[in-house]
Amino acid sequence: MAEQAFVTLATNDNYAKGAMVLARSLRNHHTTRKLVVLTGPQVADPCQSVLKKLYDEVRVVDLLDSGDTAHLAMMKRPDLGVTFTKLHCWTLTHYSKCVFMDADTLVVSNIDELFDREELSAAPDPGWPDCFNTGVFVFRPSLETYDKLLQYSAEHGSFDGGDQGVLNGFFSSWSMTDISKHLPFIYNLSSIAIYTYLPAFKQYGGNAKVIHFLGQTKPWSLTFDPEARKIRGGSQDAEASHSSFVLDWWTLYSREVLPLLQEHYGDQPFHSGCVEQEESQDSCAASAPPSLSSEERKERWEQGQADYMGEDSFENIQKKLDAFLK
Known part of the structure; x- marks a missing residue:
């Protein structure tokens, strides 16, 4: 029987770090499947070297871009155009079946049972559950499916300018x-959805197997203090209900990924994302994002991009409601 594999995509160095953490989380939960990462040519050589240590196969692929600036502008996510590169995963025909996972996911339990499912099995999107x-x-990798996907993309485009629109259309x-x-x-389990469905999260969140850090704020865009085990970069120290997932990501990164990066970067400077023990805040630390106007915050909410780590956390919203009701 042909082998099966988990597949992810890293189009730049930041997503490469996410892919590294994803690989370690899969290995730590004892997957028996192969691990494959598709990378863009922009990924730096040291990151490529670390990925080769963590993955069974690293394949550099050409970046596909939807070119759909109109829909991407609607979402205020121009970075999503290159997610079309995800379609390359159907060319991995030396595997009989695969599970694709975005590089901003974290495995918290063994999920090898997903290989019992058929194409195209996926979870509903929290923003539009019919998708x-x-x-x-x-x-299932297939060159025929790959060609049909490219043809569909050329003829119909994507309703959101990214891979999700084209795959849901196909x-x-x-x-x-x-x-x-x-x-x-x-x-x-989409981290953004936790605040919309907090009671459901309290009921079922303990059974989570995969955490997906949706939205523009990724774990690697924050800063971690390993000594204090605190997240920096939001308006608060990640006192949100799902902060444990972000801490899990950073703990895994700092313990099992960062040493590999330091080894391969050597004397070359790179953004580790961690505050050094002897420094309270240095050039590696991410600065706090600029405050938004009420109109900008409203737009973010409407686009599903609330600041769930800080000002828009459930705890802060609850405090404002309590103050208003009093």
Whole structure:
């Protein structure tokens, strides 16, 4: 029987760090499958070297771009254009079945049972549940499917300018056909959704298997103090309900990924993301984001990009409601 693999995509050095943490989380939870990462040519050589230590296969691929500036502008996410590169995963035909995982996901339990599912199995998107979220999905590599996806993209484009729009268009029967292809939300628990569905998170969050750090704020865009085990970079020290997941990501990164990066970068400077023990705040630390106007915050909320780590955390919203009701 042909081998099976988990597949991810790293288009730049930051997402490469995410892919490194993802690989360690899969290994630490004893996956028996191969690990594959697709990388863009922009990923630096030291990062490529670390990925080769953590993955069974590292494949450099050409970046595909939707060129759909209009829809990407609507989402205020021009960076999503290169996510079309994800379509390359269907060319991995030396594997019989694969599970794709975005580089901003973290595995917190063994998920090898996903290989019992068929193409295209995925969890509903928290913003539009009739669509599946493409952060985690099961697929069968096929050059025929790859060619059809490229043809579909050329003819129909993507309704959101990224891979999620084109894949939902291509696999359009997902929402109304075989329910066995609907993965439970615990396989793609979107961090943004926690505040919208806090009671459900309290009920089911303990069973989470994959955490997906959706939105523009990624774990690697924050700063970690390993001595104090605190996250910096938000308006607060990550006192949000899901801060434990961010801490899990950073703890894994600082212990098992950062030493490899330091080894391969050597004397070359690079952004570690960690505050050194002897420094309270230095050039490696991310500066706090500029404060937003009320109108900008409203736009962020409407786009599903609330500052869930800081000002828009459930705790802060609850405090404001309590003060208003008093």
